[in-house]
Amino acid sequence: MAHPYVVTISSEKGGVGKTTLATNLAIYLKALNEELPVTLLSFDNHFTVDRMFRIGRTQGRGDVADLMNGRAAEEIIEIGQYGVQFIPSSKNLHQIRDRIKNSDVLARVLAASALEGIVIIDTRPDLDVYTQNALFAADRVIVPVKDAPSLENCRNLYDFFDSQQLSRRPLRILPCLVDTRIRFDGPFKDTYQLLKGYAINRGYRCMEGFVAKSPKVESLSTNPEGKIYPVLTHGRGTDVHVQFTHLARQIYLEVIKEPERRLGQVQREEEQAVTCRSDAFVARRLRxxxxxxxxxxxxxxxxxxxxxxxxxxxxxxxxxxxxxxxxxxxxxxxxxxxxxxxxxxxxxxxxxxxxxxxxxxxxxxxxxxxxxxxxxxxxxxxxxxxxxxxxxxxxxxxxxxxxxxxxxxxxxxxxxxxxxxxxxxxxxxxxxxxxxxxxxxxxxxxxxxxxxxxxxxxxxxxxxx
Structure with missing residues (x-):
C-alpha cells in the first residue's frame, strides 16, 4: 500500500488565507479525480474544517488530539461533504502539548496508518510543536504570503527544515489575497510580481500562479446561516476559481510524478532505528x-x-x-x-x-x-x-x-x-x-x-x- 502524499499549509502570519487554501484545495483535488482519497485535518481550533465538511450533526469517533496520541487515523476519519475525508478538530490540543516532545510524532502515526491519496494539513499561525510535526511529515509545504511581513516570517520555516536536517525542496511560496487592482511603476507591475521577486531574491521557490483577493470569496464564510461554502460551487465566476484549479493541478501532477513519499522515508528510518536499537540491546546484553x-x-x-x-x-x-x-x-x-x-x-x-x-x-x-x-x-x-x-x-x-x-x-x-x-x-x-x-x-x-x-x-x- 502506497503512503499518502502530505501537503502542509503553513505560515506564522495570521490572516493570509491558510484555512481557505487548505479546505478549497481539498475540494478541487477531489474534483480532479473522484477516485483519489483526499483527507483533511487541522491543528487550528476554529473548527472551520468540521463546519465545512461534516454531514449532519453526528459526533465523531475521535479527533486530531487522539491522532497525536497514536490512535490510527482510519479509526477516527469521517467522510464529509464533496467526498473529502476529514479528521475532526480538537479543542483539547493544549492539554497534550507538553507530552509531545518530538517533531516526528505525526509522521510516524500517518506512516503506520492505512491512509492513501493526499493528506492536507492546516496549521496554526505559529511554529508550535503541532506545526513542526505537520512540516516534518510534508511532501509539499505551501506557504501563503500576502505582504512583506508574512514573507519575512518564512525564514523561520526554512530554519526549522535546516535544524531537522531536512531538504528545503518541499517548501514553496504562494502569494495569496493579492489585490490585482494595485499597479506599480518599474520592474514589478503588480503585488504578485513584487512578492514573487522578493521571494526569489531570498532564495525561496514559488508555486506557479497566485490566489487573488476576492470580496465574493470572502463572503462565502460570512452569511446568516453560518455556513462555509467552497469556491468550486459558489465562486465559479471568479478569478479565484481559475487559480485554485491551476493550483490543484500542480499538486495532482506532483502526486503522479513523485512516487517517493516522505512518510515512506520516515517509515524506513524508523525500521532502521528499531534494528539499531535491537542490535544495541543485544550488544549490551552480551557485555x-x-x-x-x-x-x-x-x-x-x-x-x-x-x-x-x-x-x-x-x-x-x-x-x-x-x-x-x-x-x-x-x-x-x-x-x-x-x-x-x-x-x-x-x-x-x-x-x-x-x-x-x-x-x-x-x-x-x-x-x-x-x-x-x-x-x-x-x-x-x-x-x-x-x-x-x-x-x-x-x-x-x-x-x-x-x-x-x-x-x-x-x-x-x-x-x-x-x-x-x-x-x-x-x-x-x-x-x-x-x-x-x-x-x-x-x-x-x-x-x-x-x-x-x-x-x-x-x-x-x-x-x-
Whole structure:
C-alpha cells in the first residue's frame, strides 16, 4: 500500500488565507479525480474544517488530539461533504502539548496508518510543536504570503527544515489575497510580481500562479446561516476559481510524478532505528557480567536476568552488570551508613531505602583525598533524577579490614572488578548504579532507558571532584 502524499499549509502570519487554501484545495483535488482519497485535518481550533465538511450533526469517533496520541487515523476519519475525508478538530490540543516532545510524532502515526491519496494539513499561525510535526511529515509545504511581513516570517520555516536536517525542496511560496487592482511603476507591475521577486531574491521557490483577493470569496464564510461554502460551487465566476484549479493541478501532477513519499522515508528510518536499537540491546546484553560482584551469585542466565535489584556500569562503559538487591543494600548499610544493628530484609529502614532508590542514581568512585596506596578513600554518592547531588559518604578502604568477612569480601570484590587498576589503586573512572524493576530488569538495556542512564552519567561526571 502506497503512503499518502502530505501537503502542509503553513505560515506564522495570521490572516493570509491558510484555512481557505487548505479546505478549497481539498475540494478541487477531489474534483480532479473522484477516485483519489483526499483527507483533511487541522491543528487550528476554529473548527472551520468540521463546519465545512461534516454531514449532519453526528459526533465523531475521535479527533486530531487522539491522532497525536497514536490512535490510527482510519479509526477516527469521517467522510464529509464533496467526498473529502476529514479528521475532526480538537479543542483539547493544549492539554497534550507538553507530552509531545518530538517533531516526528505525526509522521510516524500517518506512516503506520492505512491512509492513501493526499493528506492536507492546516496549521496554526505559529511554529508550535503541532506545526513542526505537520512540516516534518510534508511532501509539499505551501506557504501563503500576502505582504512583506508574512514573507519575512518564512525564514523561520526554512530554519526549522535546516535544524531537522531536512531538504528545503518541499517548501514553496504562494502569494495569496493579492489585490490585482494595485499597479506599480518599474520592474514589478503588480503585488504578485513584487512578492514573487522578493521571494526569489531570498532564495525561496514559488508555486506557479497566485490566489487573488476576492470580496465574493470572502463572503462565502460570512452569511446568516453560518455556513462555509467552497469556491468550486459558489465562486465559479471568479478569478479565484481559475487559480485554485491551476493550483490543484500542480499538486495532482506532483502526486503522479513523485512516487517517493516522505512518510515512506520516515517509515524506513524508523525500521532502521528499531534494528539499531535491537542490535544495541543485544550488544549490551552480551557485555553483561554474569554474576553479582558482591556475592558471586549468578544473575544473568540464557533465559533472562533473575533476582537483580540494581544495574551497574563503569563510566567508560567498558563493564556492566547487575547487583543482587539484598547484597547491595547490605553493603550500603554496613559500610556507608555504619549501621550498628542488623537490618533485616523486611526492616522498614531497608524498605525506605529501596523506595528512595527508585528515584536515585548511586555512584562509587575514588575519594578526593586519595593520595597513595596507604591512604585510599572510597566515596559513595547519591544523585537525584536530574543528576544533582543529594548526599556523599566517604570511607577509608583500610576500614574494610575491620569488616566481617563476607561484607569485606563483597565490597572488595566489587572494587577489584570495576574500579581498582593494575597498580592496586582506585582509578579515575566511577561506577554508576541504578535500581531496576524486578519484573523486567533487562529493560534498562533498551535505548529508552539506557540513553537517559548515560545522560545522567555525563551530568554526574561534570560535578564530581
Amino acid at each position: 553483561l557480567e554474569s554474576d553479582c560482584p558482591l556475592c558471586g551469585k549468578q544473575l544473568v542466565e540464557a533465559q533472562g536476568i533473575i533476582n537483580a535489584g540494581y544495574y551497574w556500569e563503569t563510566s567508560d562503559q567498558a563493564l556492566c552488570g547487575y547487583l543482587d538487591d539484598e547484597c547491595f543494600s547490605e553493603a550500603v548499610f554496613r559500610h556507608f551508613y555504619r549501621s550498628k544493628r542488623e537490618i533485616g530484609t523486611t526492616d522498614p529502614l531497608r524498605e525506605l531505602f529501596r523506595e528512595s532508590a527508585q528515584r536515585s542514581y548511586f555512584v562509587l568512585r575514588r575519594g578526593a583525598s586519595t593520595v597513595n596506596f596507604h591512604r585510599q578513600q572510597l566515596a559513595f554518592y547519591r544523585f537525584d533524577e536530574e543528576g544533582l547531588e543529594v548526599s556523599c559518604k566517604i570511607i577509608d578502604l583500610k576500614d574494610l579490614e575491620s569488616s566481617p568477612g563476607v561484607a569485606k569480601q563483597g565490597l572488595t570484590a566489587l572494587l577489584a572488578r570495576t574500579l581498582i587498576e593494575g597498580d592496586g589503586l582506585l582509578g579515575d573512572r566511577f561506577l554508576l548504579i541504578r535500581r531496576v524493576g524486578s519484573d523486567l530488569p533487562e529493560e534498562i538495556l533498551y535505548d529508552d532507558l539506557h540513553q537517559p542512564f548515560l545522560g545522567a552519567a555525563v551530568r554526574i561526571a561534570s560535578q564530581l571532584p
